[in-house]
């Protein structure tokens with residue numbers, strides 16, 4: 001099962017390598033990873049997605065919690081949550097395809113953020129599924145380049161991950 | 164406030180932390196620190212002959228005392244030489260702080276002379292590590308390092324110190340913090356009261372209960388409490404390799420060690436139990452055999468300080484996360500409070516079955532055709548001559564299992580071995596660390612001719628610091644444990660498990676300034692051992708030649724249940 005684990009950690013050199021190292025050391029997968037400082041300068045927020053059965057996820061969260069630099073963590077997939085991923089995708093856009101691409105982008109509430117005579121660069125935010133669906137929808141249009149941010153997210157409503 | 168250099172701050176911090184001895188080896192990046200050591204008396208430094216041995220000495224010191232073992236080395240090769248020792252301590256949850264010199268801050272990352280990314284190299288085998296950035300941080304970092312190493316589930320901590328911040332030319336205010344708090348590190352202090360009550364009820368209502376005690380009982384200083392609980396419940400108890408001594412081996416309720424080379428009665432009692440109380444043990448693969456087939460009829464209660472140890476390999480029905488000492492205290496209280504009378508008939512029947520298993524007498528030394536001395540006899544004799552009272556360290560191999568099975572341990576912290584990592588070369592330096600801590604105790608290293616050669620250079624350190632330990636080299640002229648597996652699983656193809664051209668260990672011991680005694684016949688063993696232990700102020704190296712074809716039994720059959728085991732060579736082949 002796919003899980004989104006969000007971690008509040010000390011904003012210190014080496015903290016990230018410890019977390020990433022834990023995954024490779026213990027044979028767990030990281031499918032995506034994003035990390036950035038928070039409003040509190042001393043803390044970073046890291047969000048990763050991983051796959052595993054219940055036992056594996058339990059071990060992953062327990063082992064992560066043991067890392068000295070991990071302050072708190074939450075498995076967002078355990079409850080209602082928001083998740084967002086950003087994608088920039090550069091597509092070959094010539095002739096009739098230009099109008100078609102524009103329409104599809106509108107439907108997905110994306111934006112064309114850069115244009116050349118033969119290319120569109122489209123920006124899209126949403127769940128990973130939505131981004132996948134967009135790539136599916138433009139099937140046939142040659143993709144020149146894709147960059148995705150990895151998932152970040154937080155719990156819905158009152159649920160917060162903070163000190 | 165006092166003004167001190169970074170190097171002096173480091174050593175003063177150690178002294179203020181209560182460190183009385185540090186095991187180490189100097190080099191370029193650590194020279195300022197070594198100069199600071201020279202200027203003081205509070206911290207004694209033991210100069211080893213190889214940095215790996217320094218870590219095992221600190222480890223041995225930590226295991227016998229329960230205090231944090233401390234190591235000081237230089238950067239690069241000095242630091243990398245500690246890796247095996249750090250990994251050994253990590254696997255057995257031993258509190259240790261390793262301070263490594265590092266190249267100057269501005270050179271880091273530039274492949275400078277003797278530069279190694281110590282924090283990176285050690286990362287998977289430490290509880291935590293620090294690269295100190297400025298001299299002002301040294302005192303607090305040392306405080307944190309010892310706090311982390313010692314609390315919760317103990318483990319090794321690395322502190323990497325760049326040379327420039329120890330520069331004697333720069334002075335800083337020194338104040339050693341009296342306590343430390345870290346928002347991201349908060350070890351559990353109490354087990355859940357509701358869980359403890361529920362667990363106690365289940366234990367009291369069980370028909371075939373057993374207590375499975377591990378190294379956490381020793382580490383958590385809970386052996387007395389465990390004994391109290393065992394006696395108040397009247398149930399059987401078994402111990403892991405790491406837990407030996409937490410129960411007196413003479414205790415009637417004690418079934419001996421369990422697991423791969425465990426006793427018939429211990430493994431059978433586990434398999435047939437309806438309730439297992441695991442205390443500070445981690446269901447290691449050397450205990451469970453195939454975890455899928457592990458103790459099918461048992462409810463499992465698991466007490467551990469580390470939540471990640473619970474339900475890792477075997478699912479616990481009642482998990483209790485907390486310090487063993489506190490949880491057992493509350494459990495003993497709960498036994499008194501709860502008005503539950505255990506089912507006497509069931510308990511009697513349970514003990515009757517156990518006694519039948521016991522009667523098999525799986526550790527009896529079975530006669531063979533060979534006239535040669537048996538390794539088991541050596542350990543039995545050692546136990547007799549030392550009254551079962553020595554501190555025994557071991558290396559890794561057949562001799563380790565014989566030392567575990569045939570010595571009669573009576574107290575915690577008496578049996579010291581590398582259980583988790585299985586590090587050959589551990590025994591001698593660990594014995595030295597133990598002897599440093601308890602100069603008046605008999606300290607014995609039971610080893611093999613393979614293992615002893617992995618840190619034999621420390622005989623020189625023993626001479627320098629006058630450490631009169633006793634070395635019992637069970638010489639089977641082979642990497643016996645490897646050979647045993649080759650006998651059993653590789654049709655006796657002894658690929659590189661023979662030791663050709665063994666040194667003359669007697670001359671070797673003498674060359675280092677010690678005494679050597681060789682024994683070939685069992686008839687001579689007792690007198691020779693008595694002589695060995697009569698030389699109180701001498702290191703004696705006993706080179707004891709034994710049957711090279713002996714196997715360790717009992718032995719589990721791989722892939723089976725915990726109780727699927729072979730009891731003798733005849734049965735095994």
Ligand SMILES: Cc1ncc(C[n+]2csc(CCOP(=O)(O)OP(=O)(O)O)c2C)c(N)n1
Pocket residue numbers: 558559560561562563585586587588610611612613614615637639641642643644645
């Ligand atoms: C550093 C290290 N290398 C290799 C091994 C694998 N190993 C386990 S037991 C053993 C043989 C040990 O021989 P010896 O010390 O003579 O003990 P014996 O089994 O003969 O009693 C070996 C090679 C190990 N445990 N540690």
Ligand SMILES: [Mg+2]
Pocket residue numbers: 560611612613637638639640641642643
């Ligand atoms: Mg041998």
